Amino acid sequence: MTQRVIVVGGGLAGLAAAVRIAEAGLSVDLFSLVPVKRSHSVCAQGGINACNEVARQQGYSEYEHFDETIYGGDFLADQHPVLEMANWAPRIIDLLDRMGVPFNRTSEGFRDLRLFGGSLFKRTHFAGATTGQQLLYALDEQVRRYESQGSVVKYEYWEFLRPVVHEGVCGPRCVGIVAQDLRTMQVRAFRADAVVIATGGPGLIFGKSTNSIMCTGAAASRCYQAGAWYANPEMIQVHPTAIPGADKLRLMSESARGEGGRIWVPRRADDRRPPREIPEGERWYFLEEKYPKYGNIVPRDIATREIFDVCVNQGMGVGGENSVYLDLTHKDPDYLTRKLGGILEIYEKFVGDDPRHTPMKIFPAVHYSMGGLWTSFTPGSYTPAAPAPGHVSGTRAPIGSEIGMGLQPGAIENARTNIEGLYAFGEVSFAYHGANRLGANALLSCIFDGLFCGVGVVNYLRDGSPSKSPAGELDEAVFRRAAEQEERTLKRLLGTTGQPADERTNPYIIHKELGVEMTAACTVVREEGRLRQCLATIASLRDRYSRVRLGDLAAWTNQSLAFTRAVGDMLILAEALAMGAIERRESRGAHYRTDYPERDDAGFMKTSLAKYDAASGRTVLEFIPIDASLVVPRARTYGKKESAADPKKQAQAVGAT
């Protein structure tokens, strides 16, 4: 029997992995909830970071990209993997370029660049306003090429239910998965010598977010419940300006504020007049009032916190709802069209109002999870005697960008979870972004995982356990048992359809309440008492979930069943998230505690590690040291005073997504 690799997820990370592994001559089975071309990665607009020739001649380097990423992540990421990723970034852009990605061009025909948050150099490559879509399509096309040759087999509209973990002589090892066809509802076990999980982020735990509808985190939760560790669950990035919608919170680029947008709410909470009828004196420009220097262009986390405070704590949101005005109506409409056309159209399309004439309503939204499945790595050749101080732009980097400085190429431990044979690539992994992700670094990390760490998977098949004991030869009972367990869960859920669900047992209502609670307690501002209350709420939702009732007993294309199952997994991951937020008694990056407002390196420059205790069904949390052997931690201030005096630079540096 030929060796096979299963890749679960067809976003950027999963597709890059599939291409790399198929190219090495192995067979890949690619699973996805949706046709891979429709994966969540299509949503990314802004761009992808990499050092480039222009920036290099101005004093930038791969090393600086690495240093920025560590600093931006507030010194929580393990440092060696980040170094390798930054060193690889220019090669990844070149490859995407060869694949035909229509990157924007300069008049001479070179790749154009834009400025993004967290850097003073232009290092963000982009393809119009849909970079993620363009990158995803390029990889999708390459996978289609392998599919035509038969080395990639796609299982689209199949849902991953659990890894098959075999207790071998040398400890647990992943030898396949159980999955379900979402049309026929058939449950099946699949054998594989290695499994790559590339299932993206968990935005739906917060109800509505900027994420796509499939981003439930259920796949990660299922690995977690099967014994994989989950790291830094509390690190969730909230974007300050999103467009509230009845179904989703769509991103509104920060360049709207950069171009002079003013944030305000009516001074009287019960003022229901249309915004343009409210006179200047009866408007509260709270950012301008509180931060006279920065005004509306305060750094992203501050803007997020203030807007949240005004709406959630003070109840001053527009019309009593969670929203504030982002007002551009004082600007010349033609100027706005020239500068912001694309993003204003999104607002117009989905809200039906023209932001040139009506103030936009916006609110912060959960956007990205820095936390994810814990993964290991094998450090590369750069091991300085002592960590270097923060890099100064324009000075010589201590090292070049040769392959293998940060990570050992092809090492089978790279991006592997604590379970042998089970890998985690892309947003579902915790590596690279620490406590806060820089704009345009996510697409990079996804593709880097697929390309670089994909080789480790290939080597694992050649040299690791599968070479001695292939999954194809293991006892059928291992797989049958795993599939039967999932079938039991399904039977239980389907058996609940007898009586109609009430408010307490309706899965959609349980999910809605979870989202509201998580958004209120576990996003922008956190505090121990409130987090404990959140934990209690999750416990009661879990209790209600144990009596959940399904609205559909169809044996064909039963979406309610799939959703309800995912809600159970979301509840478990939510608990890990809340516990991480409680135990991390400091403020770092996206995690802000009012009761512990300072960063505490001695106590918490550590990875929080959630382990699932299968017997009790509960999360057990511990802290483990990080690899900080390359750069010394420093305060993350972004030269506050200096950038206040130079609003132009500040305006350019926003716009990160």
Added chain:
Amino acid sequence: MTTTQARQSSARRPVPGRTIRLRILRCDGPGKPSRWETFSIKVESGANIISCLQQVAANPVTADGRATTPVVWDSGCLEEVCGACTMVINGKVRQSCSCLVDEYAPGEGDQITLEPMSKFPVVRDLWVDRSRLFHALRRVKAWVPIDGTYHLGHGPRESPDAQATRYVLSECMSCGCCLEACPQYNVEPDASAWDTSFIGAHAISQARLFNMHPTGRQLAGERLEALAGPGGVNDCGNAQNCVKVCPKHIPLTESIAAIGRQSTVHAIASWFARG
């Protein structure tokens, strides 16, 4: 005039807190009969078709108070960039996530009709099987044949104009609107007929996209041959419905004309090569 102004001048002002009716063509699965069901929906602010369907999923009771099953539909990004949620709304094919209720049903009791796309086999309710659309992309080899993923330097340089042309074509999200509107494109559940039935405007346009790329061009001959046979570019009746419904404003008729020209040149060249 902006889209909004156009909208507002033609539309009535939406009534806040109103209830509307969602009339949905339902079907339990392939080979099962279809039926209409109507749901009463209390309109939330900012509601679109997806949020209305989410309400139905949470509380599947018809307008006349009968308990039913939740309606099944396909969706993903919810921002008109993945193509998943395409359906026929009030008789016109479009994405449901960008379909705002305020615009389609501004008055109390207004009705919106939802049907699955008719050119693809129904899986259940509003969810159709569009595998044939992706098969078409394989048929025209819609990829750049690169020499592997190891580092070999950058790609070809490209003028901003050429980039702009390719970018527009590359925004095709495989939604299938152009196929739903095309009189030459008919439902075909039998996969063995997919290589000879009409391929559709989207794939012809993708062939043009890859024929424009300096490396992609290497397969131009194979693409043109695939499009020369039955179900290829000659099956297009030039009705131009496709270009009118494409949500990404892809110049499909331009692409069809370009591929038509390339095919003629290619046919003559291969005829001479044979002689």
